[in-house]
Amino acid sequence: MSENITAPDILRCAYMEIVVTDLAASRKFYVDTLGLVVTKETEDRIYLRTFEEFIHHNLVLTKGPEAAVAAFSFRVRSPEDLDRAEEFYRARGCEVRRNRDGYVDGIGDSVRVQDPLGFPYEFFHEVEHVERLAWAYDIHIPGALVRLDHFNQITPDVPTAVGYMTDLGFRTTEDIRDSEGTVYAAWMRRKPTVHDTAMTGGDGPRMHHIAFATHEKHNIIAICDKLGALRESDRIERGPGRHGVSNAYYLYLRDPDGHRVEIYTQDYYTGDPDNPVVSWDVHDNQRRDWWGTPVVPSWYRDGSRVLDLDGNLVPLVERTDASELEETIGADGFSYTRAEEGEESMPEWKQGEYKLGHSL
Amino acid sequence: MSENITAPDILRCAYMEIVVTDLAASRKFYVDTLGLVVTKETEDRIYLRTFEEFIHHNLVLTKGPEAAVAAFSFRVRSPEDLDRAEEFYRARGCEVRRNRDGYVDGIGDSVRVQDPLGFPYEFFHEVEHVERLAWAYDIHIPGALVRLDHFNQITPDVPTAVGYMTDLGFRTTEDIRDSEGTVYAAWMRRKPTVHDTAMTGGDGPRMHHIAFATHEKHNIIAICDKLGALRESDRIERGPGRHGVSNAYYLYLRDPDGHRVEIYTQDYYTGDPDNPVVSWDVHDNQRRDWWGTPVVPSWYRDGSRVLDLDGNLVPLVERTDASELEETIGADGFSYTRAEEGEESMPEWKQGEYKLGHSL
Amino acid sequence: MSENITAPDILRCAYMEIVVTDLAASRKFYVDTLGLVVTKETEDRIYLRTFEEFIHHNLVLTKGPEAAVAAFSFRVRSPEDLDRAEEFYRARGCEVRRNRDGYVDGIGDSVRVQDPLGFPYEFFHEVEHVERLAWAYDIHIPGALVRLDHFNQITPDVPTAVGYMTDLGFRTTEDIRDSEGTVYAAWMRRKPTVHDTAMTGGDGPRMHHIAFATHEKHNIIAICDKLGALRESDRIERGPGRHGVSNAYYLYLRDPDGHRVEIYTQDYYTGDPDNPVVSWDVHDNQRRDWWGTPVVPSWYRDGSRVLDLDGNLVPLVERTDASELEETIGADGFSYTRAEEGEESMPEWKQGEYKLGHSL
Amino acid sequence: MSENITAPDILRCAYMEIVVTDLAASRKFYVDTLGLVVTKETEDRIYLRTFEEFIHHNLVLTKGPEAAVAAFSFRVRSPEDLDRAEEFYRARGCEVRRNRDGYVDGIGDSVRVQDPLGFPYEFFHEVEHVERLAWAYDIHIPGALVRLDHFNQITPDVPTAVGYMTDLGFRTTEDIRDSEGTVYAAWMRRKPTVHDTAMTGGDGPRMHHIAFATHEKHNIIAICDKLGALRESDRIERGPGRHGVSNAYYLYLRDPDGHRVEIYTQDYYTGDPDNPVVSWDVHDNQRRDWWGTPVVPSWYRDGSRVLDLDGNLVPLVERTDASELEETIGADGFSYTRAEEGEESMPEWKQGEYKLGHSL
DSSP: OOOOOOOOEEEEEEEEEEESSHHHHHHHHIITTTTOEEEOOOOOEEEEEOTOOOOSOEEEEESSOOOEEEEEEEEETTTTHHHHHHHHHHTOOOOOOEETTTTTTBBOEEEEEETTOOOEEEEEOOOOOOGGGOOOTTOOOOOOOOOOEEEEEEEOOOOHHHHHHHHHTTEEEEEEOTOEEEEEEEEEESSSSSSSSSEEESSBBBBEEEEEEEESSSHHHHHHHHHHHOOOHHHHEEEEEEOSTTTTTEEEEOTTOOOEEEEEEEOOOOOOOOOOOOEEEBEEESSSSOOOOOOHHHHHHHOOEBBOOOBBBOOOOOOOOOOHHHHSSSSSSSOOOOOGGGGGOHHHHHHHHHHHOOOO | OOOOOOOOEEEEEEEEEESSHHHHHIIIIIIIOOOOOEEESSSEEEEETTTTOOBBSSEEEEEEESEEEEEEEESSTTTTHHHHHHHHHHTOEEEEETTTTTSSSBBEEEEEEETTTSSSEEEOBBBBBBOOOOGGTTTTOOTTTEEEEEEEEEEHHHHHHHHHHHTTTEEEEEEETTTTEEEEEEEEEESSSOEEEEESSSSBBBBEEEEEEOOOHHHHHHHHEEEHHHTOOGEEEEEEEOOOOTTEEEEEEOOTTOOOEEEEEEEOOOOOOOOOOOOEEEETTTSOOOOOOOHHHHHHHOOEEEBOTTTTBBBOOOSSSSSSSHHTTTTTTTOOOOTGGGGSOOOOHHHHHHHHOOOO | GGGOOOOOOEEEEEEEEESSSOOHHHHIIIITTTTEEEEOOOSSSSEEEEEEEEEEESSOOOOOOOOOOEOOOOOOOOHHHHHHHHHHHTTTTTTEEEEEEEEETTTSSEEEEEEETSSSSEEOOOOOOOOOOOGTTTTTTTTOOEEEEEEEEEOOHHHHHHHHHHTTOOOEEEEEEEETEEEEEEESSSSSSOOSSEOOOOBBBBEEEEEEEEHHHHHHHHHHHHHHHHHOOOEEEEEEOOOSSOOOOOEEEOOOOOOOEEEEOOOOOOTTTTOOEEETTTBTTTSSOOOOOOOOHHHHHHEEBBBBBSSOOOBBBOOOOOOHHHHTTSTTTOSSSSSSGGGGSSOHHHHHHHHHHHHH | OTOHHHHHHHHEEEEEEESSSSSHHHHHIIIIITTTTTEEOSSSSEEEEOOOOOOSSSSEEEEEESSSEEEEEEEEEEEEHHHHHHHHHHHTTTTTTEEEOOOTTOOSSSEEETTTTTTTTEEOOOOOOOOOOGGGGTTOOOOOOEEEEEEEESSOHHHHHHHHHTTOHHHOEEEEETTTTTTEEEESSSSSSSSSEEEESSBBSOOOOOOOEEESHHHHHHHHHHHHTTOOOOGGEEEEEOOSTTEHHHHHHHHEEEEEEEEEOOOOOOOSSSSSOEEEEETTSSOOOTOOOOHHHHHOOEEEBBOOOSSSSSOOOOOOOOHHHHHHHSOOOOBBGGGGGGGGOOOOOHHHHHHHOOOO
């Protein structure tokens, strides 16, 4: 069916529109604490960008009754790619809409779809340019966010998701598997970084996180230090740490509605077509954190619901494949530091807490 | 009794002698992984120093049948301070010994005592000078350890320990207390940093950790990254994170015998006599980690036994005061992020794990 | 002529082959000091790569009688792009050669041309994969070079060079101009960084530099510190500093043959087709160094000769357009810090040295 | 004469009072750009402190008709040390004054003297405590200044100055000499860093600079980046670079009146009485900058005049010993990178500029 359909030429993940229940509280978090730059504010929306961005925004906060994600938006290379996007999704029987004036300010002609996985995807090319504040060091803060790096989505069937995204022109850079062939997560890119979005196994469709990049590791530490000074350290869910997957240094925060935000720096170039795919064993204790720090269960469990094109919550489909949480933390789950030693590779003094630190 | 006795003028914590059961395994950890500089090696001892040190060593690894600490060693200002040390401890009824040739290589005339808390303390002035490798950037590694920063000792009765150490000339810079007046830990200094040693409440005498300093935070991250690459990430017990107490960025490792090593950077100047003491509430969730990261129970629980002057393990005395572990993690324990909100200041999505992440 | 010729789809600058006169001295510099990873060594060649690279090499040192550049090599997307490269250059009347076995080890089918500007350009797709050492933190050094970032070429007529490179599929991201329209330098990219190569005005064809990336700024400082410790600080020609153009933090070194090597970190994403071009005024004192540090004249003056396909030095063509060196440093040259104040914007206490510091 | 006089027990350099001609311009520089914390402002004075300070101020800007230094102020251990200071200086025939209410706000009982070298020195113990903002990461900036580190003074006869300062209780940590025994500069400390003040040879008494510390090297880079963004890069006089002497990473700025400010990080512990003194050869090209970067002549030449206790400029005494500027940069001056190679150790490509880059 899709073989003679050309996928739109996607440049990169460009922005996410999230619904927040308290615009003032969200503004305090994203603007006052994280220091995202306000491009525009209306009564019910705030448009934010990173310091190195030249398009109108990387994040739209829309006031609404229930926290959710309204759009995962990708920029395409040319206006014609919007026609290709329409065709691509119509061929898959998806709900497709188009708005020549854009769904939000600053963006022109746009296509919004509810994709085969249930996610609200948007594609656009036309966009208002704004000042790239890369050189504006007089207004940078210690934890300056300089780029939107990627999205991360929760979906019950990762191989199906990977197949669809590959048709859409994405390439897998890394994944997590087990020896039975179950895929727990996959990282997929258009721009030559480790990902523009990742597919994480779980009940979905849900949004796992949106990630912004800093230049250096100390910038991420500065964000934590500031949260401590503000007595908002409980916004920190996981990290900072070093990912195994992606090799990036990371931090996960939760915004006032519980939306998860990652701060991320220093993955690697992946732009060659034969870029080697890195597969991690789900039991490798260093896959999610290179230093073996246990992953807090909420990180596996929680996610943001997504909206359909009419603004209603998309119903969840349960994951039936094995769960990474259960495989590694649950009653029969285990992890190892050294594959050849298996589960016993945890040191004696750590074994007690290690399992307990993981338990629900 | 002690009022007309002058305490020795202690310059700083200078080195620790630890007993290790497998010298080759310890060498791999301290030399190959952490990159401490070997000043000298004999059949049963390895003398190690940091890159900016000019005295013979900051750590002595002595091969022995059981992991323990043989000496917490402090350098004094002058040879005469050794006589003062002898007098100071004899007046307290302690076992005192003196060796004009030093107990280990590189050190001259030395006094060793078993102090009122049961710890083997050493004092010396004469020491062999070695090359200060501060400028030897051709041999520095990404995680370069540049100074010995402090010791940390476990003792059942912190106020008693503080009183004794104050007599010895130490000053408290920070402590952890509760509203009933129980003291859980105190940080005490001679050189003008936050501490040369800390007194941590628990069954003692035991050694909690020895801490080395790096210049910057990325140096500590580099140590974790290297441990990951070596598949020894299970040496990481806690951190990296930002301390509340001391404001330093930290990491705790466990050596092959379970001895705890801290890597530490960026506390503050404390040298004025009226330097303000910072007291932390034991229930303040940011006291031990400014970012609110839960403290792994082993960090509270485990410690290294210490030897008396004849090389026998000193018996443990149980702590009878309230335990920080129980107060903050145990069945009735609690922590808060915002004092005015009390225990409820943990966000709903975190409450479940938070308690569980703490439980034994 | 070229309108119906499709340019090869170039992925990125991939490696440079340079001729060095003393292989042992060059090995000492590139391997022992800079820490590039040796993929392979033969009697007269050393193949080097960066820590995050997965193709066989990023730099080939070839022993020869005279220091020069033998190839600026770019990787193309597919084998078919080699045919396109052949056609592209033949249509321009260039000398074109092809070697199905590659001109150096590790590389397969290759096209080498002497391009319209006189440079030896190479294109290849097939390449031997090697281990990506991104996670091998146990062998990383404080100044770890993680990627090949870009080339920089000296050519007398920058607009002509930009036109040709645009035909070849490159896009300009930044340039230096004056109010009369003279172009002094242009930065051009395939991968979405500021450049894969830059065209710098001067007598050419010559190679200005090859640039490797580090993750953070302290990595670059570590390289300088190491050179100081080795008493080779005279390898440092310029920097470290912050570029105006590209916004990257930089350092320029000279290898034992005088070939210039840049170490570079933290430019910005440029992958959108409408990425804004940044034009700098040649008199803006912050264009070459954002901090206004004077550029040492050798940096403008010196460059490496390049070889034709038979291994002979390509004759130099003189630049006839205005020279950046003369415009900003020479007898009538000037720079300003604040455009509206013009030349007077240098503070009184600095004016004397500033001009003198620039003079030849 | 002085042998039975006890010097005051000086804790550390505490603050400098400088006279500025335009308080608003100075406020813009020290507060808006460098981010020093305002403790208090009056019509003609601004009191500033660093983020980790708990005493009232580290810098006082006093409005006056001519740029100068009104006081180099040191804190002493106890109130009695003020009597010792009076006696110490009276015994040397110096003008000595005492003000029980302090000469500036926030400071109590104070002694001000015109010292044997002509400098206005102040000593105090009583001081108002203010909040130590070490943990206030919500208001820290990328270039956060955390401590006052040291002063630097210009005096014609360095050995005489060292003798006097040694009597005052200071110890030399490093110096610059030549093989004839001429001393060009000496670094002297009370607190255990490389210095509380340095004595630099030249026409004096003048103030060379005041230095503030940051935690990490990137903080210093951030100050330069901000100055570039503000188009005030011409405030940067020298650096950033790595000192040979002190091993610190440094930057020198000039304030609106030309007063020189150093930003400084990461020297080493010097608190042991036998701390090895490091002597540098005046011809060693890495002594002032470990990377061999030429020192701009203004840095040797310029300094701030100092005031006597009546507020008049102290007349200058010319240096008669050899000048470091002339020895290393002047007509017969030279430097080497490798001692055994002498002047020839500069590479051929660099020799021309190197001498010229140094010339006046």
